[in-house]
Amino acid sequence: MSLRSIILFIAVCSFTAYYIYEPIPDEIEERWKLMLTNSFFRSLSHLADLSEFLGLKDYMGVMYFITLAEEIAPVSDKHVKVTEMKLDGVDVLLYEPKQQAGDHDLRRAIIYFHGGGWCLGSSRMSPYDLLARTMVTEVDAVVLSVEYRLAPPHHFPVAYEDVYRVVKHFLQKGVLAQYSVDPERVAVSGDSAGGNLAAAVSQQLQKEPGLQVKLKAQALLYPVTQALDLNTPSYQQNQDMPILTRTLMVRFWSEYFTSDKALFRAMMTNTHNSPETSSLLKFVNWSTFLPEAYHRKYNYSAPAIDGVKGGAALKNRLSRSFTDPRASPLLVPDSALRSLPKAYVLTCEYDVLRDDGLMYVTRLRAAGVEVTHEHYDTGFHGALMFNTWPTEFLIARRMTDNYIEWLKQNL
Ligand SMILES: *[C@@H]1O[C@H](CO)[C@@H](O)[C@H](O)[C@H]1NC(C)=O
Numbered sequence: 428m429s430l431r432s433i434i435l436f437i438a439v440c441s442f443t444a445y446y447i448y449e450p451i452p453d454e455i456e457e458r459w460k461l462m463l464t465n466s467f468f469r470s471l472s473h474l475a476d477l478s479e480f481l482g483l484k485d486y487m488g489v490m491y492f493i494t495l496a497e498e499i500a501p502v503s504d505k506h507v508k509v510t511e512m513k514l515d516g517v518d519v520l521l522y523e524p525k526q527q528a529g530d531h532d533l534r535r536a537i538i539y540f541h542g543g544g545w546c547l548g549s550s551r552m553s554p555y556d557l558l559a560r561t562m563v564t565e566v567d568a569v570v571l572s573v574e575y576r577l578a579p580p581h582h583f584p585v586a587y588e589d590v591y592r593v594v595k596h597f598l599q600k601g602v603l604a605q606y607s608v609d610p611e612r613v614a615v616s617g618d619s620a621g622g623n624l625a626a627a628v629s630q631q632l633q634k635e636p637g638l639q640v641k642l643k644a645q646a647l648l649y650p651v652t653q654a655l656d657l658n659t660p661s662y663q664q665n666q667d668m669p670i671l672t673r674t675l676m677v678r679f680w681s682e683y684f685t686s687d688k689a690l691f692r693a694m695m696t697n698t699h700n701s702p703e704t705s706s707l708l709k710f711v712n713w714s715t716f717l718p719e720a721y722h723r724k725y726n727y728s729a730p731a732i733d734g735v736k737g738g739a740a741l742k743n744r745l746s747r748s749f750t751d752p753r754a755s756p757l758l759v760p761d762s763a764l765r766s767l768p769k770a771y772v773l774t775c776e777y778d779v780l781r782d783d784g785l786m787y788v789t790r791l792r793a794a795g796v797e798v799t800h801e802h803y804d805t806g807f808h809g810a811l812m813f814n815t816w817p818t819e820f821l822i823a824r825r826m827t828d829n830y831i832e833w834l835k836q837n838l
């Protein structure tokens with residue numbers, strides 16, 4: 428090797444190391460693997476920014492590559508029968524145990540909503556496919572994985588309405604009987620934006636007239652619960668944490684509602700609240716709803732009430748959207764929480780959404796709802812989905828085992 432190529436080699440190596448290295452807290456397991464994984468996400472995000480800047484393809488359009496890269500064909504295997512179908516016009520994947528249920532044995536059912544910030548993700552991604560199969564074989568449940576429509580092509584409330592339609596349709600005695608499902612044992616569940624949809628659906632179903640069947644449980648995995656305060660201590664502490672940075676979460680929120688960049692800019696500075704939304708800030712007051720240990724180091728200040736820059740019509744539409752409990756399920760009074768089904772809530776320490784989950788736990792418990800809360804001290808956002816090669820993390824296995832165990836005992 429010539430001196431020049433040695434120098435070039437060292438330069439490339441140090442640039443790569445510099446690019447991959449991030450200050451990730453020591454207690455996170457498999458740190459280097461996480462840095463490497465995240466450097467892929469960061470590179471893609473940079474590419475997406477560039478592409479949008481050059482007018483080639485919008486940011487989310489490029490980020491959608493993550494979804495495509497992990498998509499697999501949903502096929503039946505030895506234990507699980509997989510069917511692609513539509514329920515009330517919405518695409519779903521139905522996973523059923525192959526082993527016939529006995530004549531008198533009815534099964535449990537889990538209706539699952541994938542994560543991805545309402546903009547990315549699919550029930551066909553291998554991590555979701557694997558999770559669905561695990562639920563079928565371990566819990567002996569029927570699993571419906573919902574392929575709801577995504578933003579930015581479809582803004583709020585389309586994703587919510589899609590999942591609501593599926594749940595409402597499925598919760599009819601005749602439909603449940605068709606799949607040998609016990610009407611007493613149906614749950615909704617989801618991770619991240621899917622957890623947001625699961626929480627919202629559980630609330631809204633209570634208002635549904637003439638519903639024959641009630642949900643037994645809701646399992647919310649690092650859920651998103653509110654759009655009013657994007658500067659909670661966890662947003663501050665974890666703004667640059669792997670997988671979900673604050674900027675990306677703000678991007679997801681704003682794209683869920685509109686492609687107008689004015690909302691993104693206002694949300695970034697946490698100044699998007701307006702006089703019309705300010706009366707709801709009491710429901711997301713983290714100095715009240717976070718356990719002491721999580722807010723001790725931070726001084727509470729309520730979000731500024733500047734509003735979104737833009738015309739009155741845009742302003743009105745947006746403030747109605749992000750205060751809508753179908754988007755922000757934390758924004759309801761206690762009376763709307765009281766009769767909710769029992770809940771499982773998973774939160775991660777190193778996650779911008781940690782406090783969204785923690786506050787929902789506090790509010791549900793205060794309203795008398797039975798809640799199992801599992802907090803992962805070394806967890807990061809999205810960890811549960813890192814369950815397949817080459818991005819397999821030990822923590823994903825532990826989370827899956829605990830989640831499945833809860834379903835077995837509580838559904
Ligand atoms: C939040 O709670 C703190 C103390 O519990 C209180 O002083 C403050 O006025 C509250 N702010 C809002 C916007 O609810």
Ligand SMILES: *[C@@H]1O[C@H](CO)[C@@H](O)[C@H](O)[C@H]1NC(C)=O
Nearest residue numbers: 663722723724725726727728
């Ligand atoms: C919170 O307020 C106290 C008293 O004003 C101050 O000493 C402290 O530095 C503040 N903490 C933060 C994180 O801003």
